[in-house]
Amino acid sequence: MDFNTKSIILLADDDAEDRMLVTEALEEANAGCTIKFVEDGEELMDYLLHRGKFSQKEEFPAPNIILLDLNMPRKDGREALIEIKSHEHLRCIPVVVLTTSKAEEDILKTYSLGVSSFITKPASFTSLVDTMATLCKYWFGTVKLPLSLSCYSII
Template sequence: MPNQVEILLCEDNPRDAELTIRALKKRNLSNNVQWVRDGEEALEYLFATGRYEQRSIKDKPKVVLLDLKMPKVDGLEVLKEIRTHPETKKIPVVILTSSKEENDIVQSYEYGVNSYIVKPVNFEKFLDSIADVGFYWLLLNQPGNR
């Protein structure tokens, strides 16, 4: 499916979203990225409701890149919802955040996150980290039945 979203980017900071998309482009991994700006929009997209009710819930992204600190619904709540529903529970979720708080890390893994990555402050390291994440989840990882 040429228009199927491969990466759902959940990021409220436009600068971080732009950098993430740029890093994915660097490795030719940005063709099918859907950027949502808050947790509410992420849930609407994933469950095909609200402004995304026209899409099929069966068209799942290959990976969700999820910021923790988002407006309306925070990233941990989004993660819990993803893991609660049979339609979405197998989608790989990577937390991509600036939070190094132990509680955030522990809760993320308790809720079933696949990976927790702290955004590097250094621009080049940030680009490399995002490119590596995209490369792994889109090209190297072998997903189970989705």
């Protein structure tokens, strides 16, 4: 599949095993992206706003897409999504919920908050590989994203 290796996925998920599985699924799908991780909504906002340990913009570049788990400690995905969408310079970054939740309430709430897509985490690794391949093909092969995410670079 080999998309642009400059494409950056920022995964916000507190589960180390899920982070590893997503990384392996992206490798298996030959996505060719760089993946960065944060473990909760607080770290996600620190990364996006270049605060604390994420202050080095070269080391922690703007993501082309955010994969967001809903159920995380400190600040959950819903709260982080509200904060992302409240920052004019962050709104243009596509946010895809990737969660175990199948609750209609979560689906409705996140779409009303401006999420780009809602995906329930697949149960099998093979399905996860297929999901990651489809996600990358869509976001990095089909959709036209801003080249520089200039809306993000104003901070």
